[in-house]
Amino acid sequence: xxxxxxxxxxxxxxxxxxxxxxxxxxxxxxxxxxxxxxxxxxxxxxxxxxxxxxxxxxxxxxxxxxxxxxxxxxxxxxxxxxxxxxxxxxxxxxxxxxxxxxxxxxxxxxxxxxxxxxxxxxxxxxxxxxxxxxxxxxxxxxxxxxxxxxxxxxxxxxxxxxxxxxxxxxxxxxxxxxxxxxxxxxxxxxxxxxxxxxxxxxxxxxxxxxxxxxxxxxxxxxxxxxxxxxxxxxxxxxxxxxxxxxxxxxxxxxxxxxxxxxxxxxxxxxxxxxxxxxxxxxxxxxxxxxxxxxxxxxxxxxxxxxxxxxxxxxxxxxxxxxxxxxxxxxxxxxxxxxxxxxxxxxxxxxxxxxxxxxxxxxxxxxxxxxxxxxxxxxxxxxxxxxxxxxx
Numbered sequence: 001x002x003x004x005x006x007x008x009x010x011x012x013x014x015x016x017x018x019x020x021x022x023x024x025x026x027x028x029x030x031x032x033x034x035x036x037x038x039x040x041x042x043x044x045x046x047x048x049x050x051x052x053x054x055x056x057x058x059x060x061x062x063x064x065x066x067x068x069x070x071x072x073x074x075x076x077x078x079x080x081x082x083x084x085x086x087x088x089x090x091x092x093x094x095x096x097x098x099x100x101x102x103x104x105x106x107x108x109x110x111x112x113x114x115x116x117x118x119x120x121x122x123x124x125x126x127x128x129x130x131x132x133x134x135x136x137x138x139x140x141x142x143x144x145x146x147x148x149x150x151x152x153x154x155x156x157x158x159x160x161x162x163x164x165x166x167x168x169x170x171x172x173x174x175x176x177x178x179x180x181x182x183x184x185x186x187x188x189x190x191x192x193x194x195x196x197x198x199x200x201x202x203x204x205x206x207x208x209x210x211x212x213x214x215x216x217x218x219x220x221x222x223x224x225x226x227x228x229x230x231x232x233x234x235x236x237x238x239x240x241x242x243x244x245x246x247x248x249x250x251x252x253x254x255x256x257x258x259x260x261x262x263x264x265x266x267x268x269x270x271x272x273x274x275x276x277x278x279x280x281x282x283x284x285x286x287x288x289x290x291x292x293x294x295x296x297x298x299x300x301x302x303x304x305x306x307x308x309x310x311x312x313x314x315x316x317x318x319x320x321x322x323x324x325x326x327x328x329x330x331x332x333x334x335x336x337x338x339x340x341x342x343x344x345x346x347x348x349x350x351x352x353x354x355x356x357x358x359x360x361x362x363x364x365x366x367x368x369x370x371x372x373x374x375x376x377x378x379x380x381x382x383x384x385x386x387x388x389x390x391x
Contacts, residue, residue, distance in 0.1 A: 002072030005039040005047065013041065013050045016061035020098045022120050022263055024198035024206045024240060026052060026059045031201050034169035040076065042069040053081075056090045061098040064105045074109040082272050091276060091316035095268040106268045112277035113270035116284055119251065121241040121259035123229055128257070131226035136218055140187070141227060144180040144195055146172070155189035156212065163208055167197045180207070181227040183220055191215040194228035196236075205232055206240040209253065221253045229257055246287045275301050275315045279328070282335070291339035298332040326355035330363070337368040345369075346377055353381065358389035 005013065010030045017026045029037055029052055037054045041047035042063070049069050052059040058077075064070075077093055085091070095106050095113075103115050128134065135141055142148070144164065149171060151157065160182055168174035180195035192211040199205045207228055211221045232239040241259050243250035255261075271277045282297030305312050305325055317323040333348035363369070363385055372378050 001043050002040050002069055002076065003042075003044055005041045005044070005050070007039075010039055013039065013047055013061065016047070016050050017059070017098045020059075020061070020096070020265075022240065022265075023059070023096055023242075024200055024204055025054075025057075026061070026096070027200045027204075028167070028198040029054055029059075033167055033198070035166045040073070042066050051076075056085055056092060057094045057096065059096045060102050060106075064097070064099065064101040070105050070109055077270075078110075078272070086272070089320065091273065091320070092269060092271045095270070097268075100266055103266060103268060106270070110268075110270040112274045113268050114277065114281050115266045115268050117245040117264055118267055119243055119245055119261050120263040120265060121243075121254045122262050123233070123239050123241075123257065123259045126226055126230050126233065126258050128222060128226045129230075131223050131230075134219060134223050135183075136220075138186055139191070139220070140184050141181050141224065142184060143178045144175070144182060144193070145178045146175045148175065148182075151184075154184060157190060159210075160190055160193050160195075163193065163195055163197075163210075167195075167199070178231060180231070181224050183224050185215060192220040192224045194221075194224040196228060196232050199236070203235070203237045204240070205236045205238070206242065207232065209241075209250075216249075222256045225253060225257045246284060271316070273311055273315050275304055275309075275311045276317050279315075279317045279323070283331075286335055286338070289338070291335055294335045295332070295339065298328065298335060301328065302332060326352045326357040327359070329355060330357055330359075334366060334368045337371060340371070342371060342375065345372065346375070346381075349381055353384050353388065356388055358385060360385045360389055360391070 014027060014030050020026060029035070030039075035054060037052060040051045040053065042049040047062070049062040049064070049066050050060070051073055052061070081093075085093075095102070097103070107113050107115065142151070144160070148160070164171070164179065168179055180193065182190050182193035185191045192215065194207055194209040196205050197208050207225065209221055209225050229239055241254045243254065245251075245264070269277075269280065271280070278297045278300045282294045282301070285291075285297065286294035312318060312325070318325060318328070329348055329352035333345045333352060336345035336348060360382065364382065
């Protein structure tokens with residue numbers, strides 16, 4: 001069976017997630033965060049498997065071996081949920097789970113899905129206690145409390161509000177207490193924030209953090225993170241931070257604030273479009289210098305393009321996110337360069353150019369292509385790209 005659990009019974013299934021207690025979001029959602037959610041269990045009388053579904057994320061608990069339940073879970077996302085998510089421009093599902101037994105279940109049920117590693121951090125002591133002295137000229141730091149509601153005129157206001165809505169609705173009630181801090185530039189735009197989130201009944205909390213791209217590399221994440229963590233350490237038993245292993249800036253930000261890595265765990269990602277799965281798997285393998293696998297996955301995408309596979313037309317990477325086939329092919333070439341295969345690299349560069357590649361600035365700056373600078377083809381390739389650009 002695959003049946004929806006009534007909301008008043010959510011707390012009953014918390015024990016199914018005991019092995020993943022470090023993921024505060026699970027308990028916080030089941031205990032009552034205001035965001036819309038659903039829970040599906042294998043039976044109502046004595047649930048042994050559960051799926052907490054929050055938007056495009058699913059938290060799986062309990063028994064991973066119930067074949068009937070797992071088939072229904074797959075059909076729920078691929079047949080029912082896909083249309084709803086894609087109407088909101090969401091093209092993937094992220095699965096978190098109570099035990100890694102779920103990995104085999106998921107990767108066998110969802111075609112081309114893949115596990116990838118994440119880190120969990122906790123902090124005992126703040127490193128930068130003098131964060132107030134580090135705020136750059138032109139920036140101010142403000143509390144995430146009721147005063148925020150008076151600053152609707154600030155640019156990027158909705159960017160911060162969207163984060164808060166997952167945890168602290170209604171605003172007027174929950175923002176009576178400070179929930180974090182945000183940084184304002186030139187008294188007109190919000191450029192960074194760090195908020196407490198996923199608070200559990202037994203006083204464990206996590207923080208979320210973000211900085212606008214154009215304001216990075218000024219220490220803003222460390223400042224706003226330190227401010228929020230200082231607040232949280234005075235209130236809660238533990239303060240946690242999650243990030244993708246490959247997200248080096250996030251890992252560095254956590255460690256600069258004082259967080260210490262306590263656990264590495266897996267989640268499973270699944271894009272509805274098979275090529276999007278291949279693109280992300282290729283890039284992730286490239287990041288860990290597994291170049292043969294990176295080349296393999298990008299090769300699958302390139303083959304699909306060559307063969308006129310209709311999946312090309314619905315790939316989010318290739319149609320929604322500006323990652324066009326010529327750019328993908330140039331990145332494919334860089335994978336060959338990283339592996340030392342110069343001839344194959346040159347071949348892919350030429351194919352990208354034939355597709356209309358014209359980003360001469362990125363091409364010339366690509367460090368992986370330095371091995372080609374002494375090749376006689378290098379100057380010719382630059383000239384052809386400039387022609388594509390119209391120079």
